[in-house]
Amino acid sequence: MSPSLAKEVLAVQAPVNNHDMVGHFMRNVWDDKGAMGDMDQTILWGKIHRAMYQLNREPFLSQAGKIMTDNIERAVLSLVSSRETGSNLKWQERAHVVVHGPNEYEASFFPLIRHFVADMVLPSLFGTDFIKNYPDIATDLFAFDANFHLFLMGLPPWIPLSGLRESAAARDRVKSAMEDFHNALVAASRGERTTDGRWDNLDDVSSVVKNRVNLWEEAVSELSNKEACIASHAFLLWVTLINANVIVFWLLFHVYQDSSLLAAIREEVSPFVHIRESPGSPERSTITLDSPEIRAQTPLLQSAFLETMRLYTQSNSFKNVQADFVVSESEIDQNIREPNSFVPKGGSKVPVSQSQRTYQLQQGDMICVPFGLHQSDSRYWNHPENFDGRRFIIQQQDSARRTSLSNGRVSVDSTRISPWGSGASICKGQKLSYREVLEIAGAILLCWDIEPAGAAGWSHPGLAKAGGTAIPKRDFRIRLLRRVP
Numbered sequence: 001m002s003p004s005l006a007k008e009v010l011a012v013q014a015p016v017n018n019h020d021m022v023g024h025f026m027r028n029v030w031d032d033k034g035a036m037g038d039m040d041q042t043i044l045w046g047k048i049h050r051a052m053y054q055l056n057r058e059p060f061l062s063q064a065g066k067i068m069t070d071n072i073e074r075a076v077l078s079l080v081s082s083r084e085t086g087s088n089l090k091w092q093e094r095a096h097v098v099v100h101g102p103n104e105y106e107a108s109f110f111p112l113i114r115h116f117v118a119d120m121v122l123p124s125l126f127g128t129d130f131i132k133n134y135p136d137i138a139t140d141l142f143a144f145d146a147n148f149h150l151f152l153m154g155l156p157p158w159i160p161l162s163g164l165r166e167s168a169a170a171r172d173r174v175k176s177a178m179e180d181f182h183n184a185l186v187a188a189s190r191g192e193r194t195t196d197g198r199w200d201n202l203d204d205v206s207s208v209v210k211n212r213v214n215l216w217e218e219a220v221s222e223l224s225n226k227e228a229c230i231a232s233h234a235f236l237l238w239v240t241l242i243n244a245n246v247i248v249f250w251l252l253f254h255v256y257q258d259s260s261l262l263a264a265i266r267e268e269v270s271p272f273v274h275i276r277e278s279p280g281s282p283e284r285s286t287i288t289l290d291s292p293e294i295r296a297q298t299p300l301l302q303s304a305f306l307e308t309m310r311l312y313t314q315s316n317s318f319k320n321v322q323a324d325f326v327v328s329e330s331e332i333d334q335n336i337r338e339p340n341s342f343v344p345k346g347g348s349k350v351p352v353s354q355s356q357r358t359y360q361l362q363q364g365d366m367i368c369v370p371f372g373l374h375q376s377d378s379r380y381w382n383h384p385e386n387f388d389g390r391r392f393i394i395q396q397q398d399s400a401r402r403t404s405l406s407n408g409r410v411s412v413d414s415t416r417i418s419p420w421g422s423g424a425s426i427c428k429g430q431k432l433s434y435r436e437v438l439e440i441a442g443a444i445l446l447c448w449d450i451e452p453a454g455a456a457g458w459s460h461p462g463l464a465k466a467g468g469t470a471i472p473k474r475d476f477r478i479r480l481l482r483r484v485p
């Protein structure tokens, strides 16, 4: 489906929605026993869903963004470290870190990055007590997600397929953690304190999560059980962890193997990552991130980020049509899709008429918009199978902004892909994840040298199925050297 058609089909005012799909999804994937599909849809798609929009708005963005940035500044120099024990650095434990010498380590690349990113972002939404009480929540979430496609098909956990039972058990643990967390927040909002001290510090839970808990609590009093509420919290945890973490990994994977791109990105980002070295006592070295400037002044890093999204996100948007309506493809898309779509007229050829690019959709139709297909369509992209970190860079004639790129005024064109979806169900974590990926990737690129540990060099580890962005098929060991003394 061409981009202009996708935009029209998913436009906020188009008579389509995914409400039935969400009911089906929650039943199969999150095992909510049909509770969400059965509940009052005006409450679900009214105030409860609307509360999710706050994730893309202030004050949430500044508050959560600050917590995340503080976490990155505190942790990036200890991405791997011989001085920290594994107990408080889960990402090191998962990555099987081996210490080779002062400031030199070996680790499994994907688990290291995936868990590091999880530990940076989760407290900004769910607060520190949640992570303290459930330090293995990301591990469980990933174990569940490994068989996401089987759950989506509606397979019951007892089917003897490899790992399905374990994934279902991990899903149950995630749901039970969310229920415990929900109950703790409800108790705290009533002024009750837990006697065991596990939930004494819920002040740093984000406003959005607290608000959602309150709204669900109101709705739950009308419902026979909490299944829908718990599944909804688990869903938020899932969407937080299945894309950005993986994107950071693939972005680093491609940038580190291209020395000229790596050098150019480091040059571009370094004015906004302030490193204070402490030679002789490296544990006292610090970094601080200039968040607004990282978002405003790093077109090359952002182009590489978008290129990573183009190659690895495989988003599909499913919708049911609620009323008949008509959509039209743009002339540009028609010509790209069918370059010979000209018809003879008066001795010459003119583009096909608007009516030939128009489609009638009927109430009851089901639509799937496969964004990932467009992202790999050679009619839209030169050598779409290759990673080209500069692909989204555009010249910006009228901007005073200069970058370190040799050709002067440049910017990024983020309109060519829609990895966050489109329309009413567009990703509500778009802005937070933009900041998350740029800051984490930028800080790691400046603080660490990374090269493959195995003889196979940078050969691609292949792609495995996952609920969100495609993950690597096999382990990839790396050597890391800290650049900050």
Ligand code: HEM
Pocket: 052, 055, 236, 239, 240, 241, 243, 244, 247, 313, 315, 316, 317, 318, 419, 420, 421, 422, 424, 425, 426, 427, 428, 429, 430, 432, 433, 434, 437
């Ligand atoms: C690079 C990272 C991310 C990508 C590529 C991504 C992509 C997506 C996509 C494709 C959808 C479905 C859109 C549709 O159905 O049309 C979605 C939904 C959603 N995402 Fe993200 N996402 C990312 C990060 C995040 C993060 C970090 C959060 C949480 C803070 C988040 C929260 C959500 C929510 C709440 C929804 C459901 C929206 C709704 O149903 O209205 N996402 N995301």
